[in-house]
């Protein structure tokens with residue numbers, strides 16, 4: 034997994050709440066292989082209509098090369114589809130800042146090296162305002178310091194400390210789990226002995 | 237010993253090891269995979285790993301399966317998805333409930349039906365509505381593809397213990413008012429992030445009185461309130477449901493299991509991080525008007541107007557109403573629908589089909605509609621009871637089982653601009669198709685909308701003259 038330490042990049046304001054994972058990547062694209070890249074599917078139906086591009090903010094030249102998104106509450110709510118993170122990642126997004134995130138989305142994000150940075154509703158509104166007015170909407174997100182700097186604003190963000198370490202170090206859960214192989218086998222043995230009913234049988 | 241909640245008990249019994257930082261490695265008793273799990277199987281292949289516990293893993297073809305014309309699948313991309321699940325499960329020795337299996341259906345309907353879902357288990361699936369299985373007093377939650385791959389490889393998962401929340405519902409639900417109405421009422425009350433990341437237990441008189449189907453509906457919808465998982469303490473009704481299910485323990489093993497399951501209840505003085513109390517008498521038939529499940533109101537209400545609201549909420553409502561093609565401030569019952577859908581893991585169990593049939597019996601639908609049973613087993617039960625005839629006599633299509641128009645992956649789509657009264661769980665923009673407009677409600681309410689052609693209070697339908 035790619036490590037996340039600090040990032041200075043163009044940030045795009047999405048002043049919307051409840052951007053669910055069905056919007057982030059519509060279901061019809063999820064049968065596609067990842068190898069071809071999911072970036073074109075990101076927020077597809079907001080960006081493209083039957084007559085082509087709709088002039089959605091993400092596609093405006095000022096935000097080309099965006100790597101950070103700022104949104105309103107409940108970003109990534111809904112379906113557990115990790116493809117929502119793939120779409121963000123393949124588009125180039127490495128950090129999403131919002132007042133709250135869908136529970137499964139936030140977990141998926143971290144597992145792919147994408148930072149879900151939580152701020153208050155008021156701070157999100159401030160960042161959205163600064164970005165909308167800025168001619169060159171640059172932002173710095175520093176995970177070591179849990180800090181966002183944008184224009185003359187400086188804001189502390191919140192992230193679960195374990196997730197923070199995972200992102201800083203680029204850790205993969207699997208390597209960690211394999212170190213516990215012996216205790217896993219012990220547990221399995223106990224479960225099979227004491228809760229035989231927990232193992233399915235058909236007769 | 238310290239008093240514990242039901243969730244504490246479920247958690248404690250699955251912890252393999254807890255790290256100093258609080259993350260715990262949990263044992264997974266059941267893992268369901270579906271066509272969408274292909275990303276996870278690819279990760280497995282990349283690492284050249286085997287499935288750790290194939291006999292605890294079950295495949296179900298549901299998201300992409302056709303509801304008509306089986307077994308032919310015209311679209312090669314969709315056919316490829318169904319085939320890929322068959323190949324992946326076949327290769328790893330996993331039991332698959334595939335397209336041609338008499339027990340095929342939606343994963344969250346098949347699990348309970350097959351006795352794979354039991355009290356006291358930890359159940360995961362790469363699908364957010366896995367919370368459904370908590371209705372049995374199980375610890376069940378949805379996971380992403382990376383976690384699916386991790387479970388396939390290790391049969392375990394790292395988790396941090398969530399906070400515990402309880403909603404107690406006193407009193408009794410009124411006539412024609414179902415678990416779906418209660419679920420929408422809860423979500424409208426606490427918001428789509430109201431239970432964010434929490435383990436949510438339902439208790440109280442109104443919950444005890446719910447059927448297993450009703451409890452499944454309620455736990456299913458809890459993900460729309462942001463909950464990590466939802467649960468109801470198992471009782472005699474739960475044990476009776478499990479008995480005689482194909483994969484459930486039998487005879488002595490069942491008796492031993494039940495003895496253990498009886499301890500799966502929240503201790504009297506256990507503490508929750510948050511508790512709410514509601515009264516079932518306050519729940520009306522409830523429908524959504526907007527693009528989030530929290531945008532729900534009693535059917536007797538008016539569509540909200542941005543003018544009544546603070547500016548930020550007002551602009552959200554304006555945008556939602558524009559997408560939905562609705563006028564502010566008019567009665568919900570004035571909204572005409574173009575089609576209806578009865579299906580999904582939320583509301584396509586036998587009790588749901590019976591509730592819809594009770595309304596449709598002797599009546600004709602004014603709009604077209606599709607009914608996709610929750611499983612092929614439910615389909616056969618409905619046919620045995622003659623419900624299929626009631627549906628087709630009303631002019632609706634009674635089809636095969638799958639996720640169908642809940643998500644449209646199999647091609648069962650609502651056309652752009654069309655308005656659908658639906659028993660599903662998400663009214664997100666584009667969920668049922670690009671530009672589709674979804675109103676969520678109970679099966680009885682969808683049936684009522686079908687016969688009048690507009691959103692309707694099912695309690696107001698005049699009796700059918702025979």
Ligand code: SF4
Nearest residue numbers: 365580581639642643
């Ligand atoms: S019926 Fe809908 S919500 Fe349920 S599993 Fe299928 S797609 Fe998901």
